[in-house]
Amino acid sequence: MHTKIQIRLNGKMQTLTVPPFRLLLDLLRDEIGLTGTKEGCGTGDCGACTVLLNGKPVNSCLVLSGELEGADIVTIEGLKIGPYLHPVQQAFVQEGGAQCGYCTPGILMMTKALLDENINPTEEEIRFALSGNLCRCTGYAKIIQAVQTAAAELRRSYEEFPSSQRRGGCATNKMPRSH
Amino acid sequence: MKRPEPFEVFQPASVPEAREFFRKNGPGGHFLAGGTDLVIAIKEKGLVPRYVVDLKKIPSLSGIRESCDGSLTIGALTTMREIETSSVIRKKYPFLAQSAAEVGSIQIRNRATIGGNMANATPSADVAPALLVLNAKVKISRSGGEKIVLLEEFFIGPGKTIMEPGDILTEIVIPPTPPDFRGEYIKFSPREMMDLAYVGVAVGVVVDGSRKICRDVRIALGAVSPTPIRARKAEPLMLNQGITPSLAERVGEEASNECKPISDVRSSAAYRKEMVRVNTKRALLNAAAGYVENLSWTARRDRRY
Amino acid sequence: MEELAVVGKPVTRVDAEEKVTGQTVYGYDLVLPNMLYGKALFSTRPHAIIKRINTERAKNYPGVQAVITGADAPWIHGETIKDTPFLAQGKVRYVGEPVAAVAAVDEDTAQAAVALIEVEYEDLPAYFSPEEASKPGARAIHEDYPEYHKADFIVTSPLPNVCEHFKLRTGDVEQGFRKSDLILEQSFRVPAIQHAAMEPHSAHAMVDDSGKLTVWVPNDAPFRVRTETAEALGLPPEKIRYINPYQGGGFGSKGGLKVERIAIALAYHTKGLPVRVKFNRQETFVSTSTRHGAIVRIKSGVKSDGELVAREITIYWDAGAYSEKSPTVCIRGSLPSPGPYRIPQVKVDGYAVYTNKPVAGAFRGYGIPQAAWACEQHMDDLAKRLRMDPLEFRLKNIFVDGDVAYWGEQLHNVGLKETLLKATEGIGWGKTEKLDPKGFKIGKGFACIAKPTRTPTTSNASVLVDSQGKVTILAGTVEIGQGCSTMLSQVAAEELGIPIENTRMHPLDTDVIPFDSSTTSSRSTFHMGNAVRHAAIHAREQLAEIASGILEAPQEELRFSDGKIFLDNDPQHALTIGEVIRRQLGPDGVVRGNGSYTYELGKDVDPQTGHSDHASAFYMYATQAAEVAVDEETGRVRLLRVVAAHDVGKAINPLNCVAQVEGGLAMGIGAALHEELVVDDHGRVRNSSFLDYHLVTSLDMPEMKTIIVECPTPDGPYGAKGLGEPGLAPTPAAIGNAVANALGIRIYDLPLTPERVYWAIQAATD
Known part of the structure; x- marks a missing residue:
């Protein structure tokens, strides 16, 4: 039982033949081989599997492949900008926002979604946006700090290069990384 | 928790097409809205659909429309996040936007839909009490035409509604409210976010501007009865009275008497009753104090404490 | 001491970049050629005889390669007591015990086949409380306990279902109570909680033609689990x-044989094909391990001036169905349970008791958090009855340098008092805060702990220096997220005078890496830090010998800095490390430095008295303080601020030290306010999901302040000791004391959910 879908994955158009009941998370990990997206609970309660679906953060463990015709999907593997770390990634490195790192891909995707909408979030807005991403290691302090650092860096770069704002520093408009 | 077993997914482009699909393919089919309940049911509760009809590609099911008479129509496939962030709803019924913002996480709210949430009839659904105090109606598309019913009459038990197989919930309709209508929703749960309501209380009041007298009182409770309910016995106690802390407390007590909570892993029934009392009081006092423009999370948290 | 170049600096993590790009390979990211997928069938009964298992339908399901039961994997394991079958042998002892397993071509097939296995049970009476299970006359959950193979130090008991009885006997407590002006006796309870690491458990296993078993698994003690498997x-x-x-x-x-044993058992029936077993979240909650639930009875006698005279403690540790690490949790958690105080008369009895519940095991803190919940709240209640300030009361009794602890060891380099003063200062102890605008009750509290580490243990390490000056570190410490890779890279870089970018950690493989005891018990910075340091010094000495020939200078005058070797007075003639190796050993040359470190124990802990002149390589001291606002109408505790002061010896990486404490606080706050693994009277876990088992979210965390205290321990690398565990140990007690301070009501059981606090308030006002 398979169905043919065309999706844009990390900026690259792909035609896939997939079982329609397969969850997006399993599709990414098992069928496409992108293991950066993690399963923490499988029930939408932890956010580890967060990806961007048509620009919006969703739990990929609750999305069926059969719903994906025409979808635009960005995963952690699509976050880098060419060979460079995305400012969000850079900030998490700098501030120690990752410990075991297992929740990190989901948190980075959520952070990107937040900063795409709001380039100058308050601490409260950051905490609110990330409340669906559980982390057992950090106590969230360094994650919040990293988001603030990333936001400041993005604001700085938009001032310097106003044209980059429309792209939101997003890899989907760039050349995709090969895997 | 298990992986889904095989089934087909169809994506019709219109409501009639969806219903026709369902009729032709026979029993074992499930409509799919946001999927945040359906997929969990498949993974955790042993649901094995034969096929799934995804309603997301039906344009007429989405969107929030305000009519010139002041009524508000919300398409069934409108996501919780859209309700939370809708400028119309935030302006007109901020407490409804807040109740949507209490559901799960942003990731969940980007998927979960108001129609799916109502059709799933979870007693603890956050948006249900808010819609109940707005006297919301639901529009159902079924063979032989459309049916419009009050949301209060729509729920009949945990996970049960008046909908029959093949019915599609298409719209939530909120009738016009008086200009000085004020609402409030308080979700009570131990964790600040990512929790189910242990108790949810929505109130709507119309306060006579000059004399501070309640001309209309509506109270709805979530998670404390087999369905979200209106506290019909408590409401009249406040009618034509001024909202004072002691009266609000008495109304809360009555609401507490009226509900029929269960004990479960989250809470005992007795505690739920106590929390209905306290939070009904708080919601009434908050509503009486008027709309708080600040819809930030901190403001919301501070109001429920 | 010479200025340090890398050690002591807030270096960013060496593993950060691969983690933020999604490239890090965790347990189930691994894909092996021709891999099969395994799924287990778990017991649905808390205590039952297996009458019959029918696997026929599962075996005939298309795509199934193997279906196995206990008969196909007749192996028993256990770290200190050999009591745990790979798959249930004839009976089950908890809901969630693996009974059978399937290997199939994919996960869907394995799952479908597991559902076809039929098991017939005959129920036996079950025990869900350690007090009930250890009452004389209770039925044995392990009928063969007397015959089990046990480690030498296990102390058995005539009481039923006790798998370890720890005893500490110092002085005469009865006489102490007689001499006391005030006696207080209390009982506290701590529920089981779950680790809830974000990565669920998974393992891959394969048996090759030569009979060699390879297991790929994120395990925190690869050498120990290898021994246990062997x-x-x-x-x-x-x-x-x-x-x-x-x-x-x-x-x-993630230690011992949990998901591992299912993968291993299947691998013996898959004709050489590798098999992956991944637990989902629910299975991880129920079928791996939990933190011990505990009942702590504590009785103290004090003089009216606040001098502690005697303390008697009885702890029932709920081991669950199998011993796992219960004996050592019982020993190392019970030993310091009277708290970090000078007490002349002490009696402790710790009982690890089998019950028909999920297996309890090691959990960050290893028994200290449970004891601290009781002891530190008891201390506040004693102070209250003495009409003394809790801070003054503790200052009068806490361990200071040179004290002989009640287990007979003289303590040195004790940073406890400094943590106590700094944490209480940080929270503004004694200062009255302005009233809450809503009339909520504001309260402050604090708690102290001392935590030992597992002793004696050994770490070995090697560093390989190549002709490009790059350094590879071979160390058996597991990167769990705590930042050991960064810490060890800093140590190697420091000793070899190279930039940290020139180091890399070798992946962990027991066939390649020298032996290390475990990545547990906060031992790695101290033990492996020393081993890597010695290995790096060994390599440096070899490099110095070569360089001294080239530079015609005595070895002891050579300096190592920035990847170069030079004479202090002649930096122009510096040689790079790579150049030194190339000149002597050619372009493919490698210098290998080896290091080893064992902390020698003095006298072992005496099984009858609990005494030892050296029970631990070092002790970790901490004080945490909290401020809360309690909503009396709902019982909700809102945490306003926490301050944590930790004596780390020396912060090799201050950034990661703070990160460890912050993460510990989050866990401690969860344990204080939310977390409890609820087991019903059928032995079923009722909240085995993140929906109902509440980890703290970003919105639940209060303002945190971490204070690092450095009281160097001479044996540690640069004075450092451990820090991994203490971050959560005093947190619940500090919050409990703050709640009691706010309400004037003591709540004895965790967690402090709104409902529990609400009923406590009601009971007090009735």
Whole structure:
């Protein structure tokens, strides 16, 4: 039982033949081989599997492949900008926002979604946006700090290069990384 | 928790097409809205659909429309996040936007839909009490035409509604409210976010501007009865009275008497009753104090404490 | 001391970049050629005889390669008591015990086949409380306990279902109570909680043609689990190889044989094909391990001036169905349970008791948090009755340098008092805060702990220096997220005078990496830090010998800095490390430095008295303080601020030290306010999901302040000791004391959920 879908994955158009009941998370990990997206609970309660679906953060463990015709999907593997770390990634490195790192891909995707909408979030807005991403290691302090650092860096770069704002520093408009 | 077993997914482009699909393919089919309940049911509760009809590609099911008479129509496939962030709803019924913002996480709210949430009839659904105090109606598309019913009459038990197989919930309709209508929703749960309501209380009041007298009182409770309910016995106690802390407390007590909570892993029934009392009081006092423009999370948290 | 170049600096993590790009390979990211997928069938009964298992339908299901039961994997394991079958042998002892397993071509097939296995049970009476299970006359959950193979130090008991009885006897407590002006006796309860590492448990296993077993699993003690596996299977250790992918958090859960044993059992029935077994979240909650639930009875006698005279403690540790690490949790958690205080008369009895519940095991803190919940709240209540300030009361009794602890050891380099003063200062102890605008009750509290580490243990390490000056570190410490890779890279870089970018950690593989005891008990900075330091010094000495010939200078005058070797007075003629190797050993040359470190124990802990002149390589001291606002109408505790002061000896990486404490606080706050693994009277876990088992979210965390205290321990690398565990140990007690301070009501049981606090307030006002 398979169905043919065309999706844009990390900026690259792909035609896939997939079982329609397969969850997006399993599709990414098992069928496409992108293991950066993690399963923490499988029930939408932890956010580890967060990806961007048509620009919006969703739990990929609750999305069926059969719903994906025409979808635009960005995963952690699509976050880098060419060979460079995305400012969000850079900030998490700098501030120690990752410990075991297992929740990190989901948190980075959520952070990107937040900063795409709001380039100058308050601490409260950051905490609110990330409340669906559980982390057992950090106590969230360094994650919040990293988001603030990333936001400041993005604001700085938009001032310097106003044209980059429309792209939101997003890899989907760039050349995709090969895997 | 298990992986889904095989089934087909169809994506019709219109409501009639969806219903026709369902009729032709026979029993074992499930409509799919946001999927945040359906997929969990498949993974955790042993649901094995034969096929799934995804309603997301039906344009007429989405969107929030305000009519010139002041009524508000919300398409069934409108996501919780859209309700939370809708400028119309935030302006007109901020407490409804807040109740949507209490559901799960942003990731969940980007998927979960108001129609799916109502059709799933979870007693603890956050948006249900808010819609109940707005006297919301639901529009159902079924063979032989459309049916419009009050949301209060729509729920009949945990996970049960008046909908029959093949019915599609298409719209939530909120009738016009008086200009000085004020609402409030308080979700009570131990964790600040990512929790189910242990108790949810929505109130709507119309306060006579000059004399501070309640001309209309509506109270709805979530998670404390087999369905979200209106506290019909408590409401009249406040009618034509001024909202004072002691009266609000008495109304809360009555609401507490009226509900029929269960004990479960989250809470005992007795505690739920106590929390209905306290939070009904708080919601009434908050509503009486008027709309708080600040819809930030901190403001919301501070109001429920 | 000479200025340090890398050690002591807030270096960013060496593993950060691969983690933020999604490239890190965790347990189930690994894909092996021709891999099969395994799924287990778990017991649905808390205590029952298996009458019959029918696997026929599962075996005939298309795509199934193997279906196995206990008969196909007749092995028993256990770290200190050999009591745990790979798959249930004739009976089950908890809901969630693996009974059978399937290997199939994909996960869907394995799942479908598991559902076809039929098991017929005959129920036996079950026990869900350690007090009930250890009452004289209770039925044995392990009928064969007397015959089990046990470690030498296990102390058995005539009471039923007790798998370890720890005893500490110092002075005469009865006489102490007689001499006391005030006696207080209380009882506290701590529920089981779960580690809930974000990565669920998974393992891959394969048996090759030569009979060699390879297991790929994020395990926190690859060498220890290799030994345990070898003992169970009757294989020499060299026939077993453990390879560690990255670990997505563990906190004590990912040690021993859990998901591993199912993968191993299946691998013996798949004709050489590798098999992956991945637990989902629910299985991880129920079928791996939990933190011990505990009942702590504490009785103290004090003089009216606040001098502690005697303390008697009885702790029932709820071991669950199998011993796992219960005996050592019982020993090392009970030993310091009277708290970090001078007490002349002490009596402690710790009982680890089998029950028909999920297996309890190691959990960050290893018994200290449970004891601290009781002891530190008891201390506040004693102070209240003495009409003394809790701070003054503690200052009068806490361990200071040179004290002889009640287990007979003289303590040195004790940073406890400094943590106590700094944490209480940080929270503004004694200062009245302005009233809450809503009339909520504001309160402050604090708690102290001392935590030992597992002793004696050994770490070995090697560093390889190549002709490009790059350094590879071979160390058996597992990167669980705690930052050991960064810390060890800093140590190697420091000793070799190279930039940290020139170091890399070798992946962990027991066939390649020298032996290390475990990545547990906060031992790695101290033990492996020393081993890597010695290895780096060994390599440096070899490099110095070569360089002294080239530079015609005595070795002791050579300096190592920035990847170069030079004479202090002649930096122009510096040689790079790579150049030195190339000149002597050619372009393919490698210099290998080896290091080893064992902390020698003095006298072992005496099984009858609990005494030892050296029970631990070092002690970790901490004080945490909290401020809360309690909503009396709902019982909700809102945490306003926490301050944590920790004596780390020396912060090798201050950034990661703060990160460890912050993460510990989050866990401690969860344990204080939310977390409890609820087991019903049928032995079923009722909240085995993140929906109902509440980890704190970003919105639940209060303002945190971390204070690092450095009281160097001379044996540690640069004075450092451990820090991994203490971050959560005093947190619940500090919050409990703050709640009691706010309400004037003591709540004895965790967690402090709104409902529990609400009923406590009601009971007090009735």
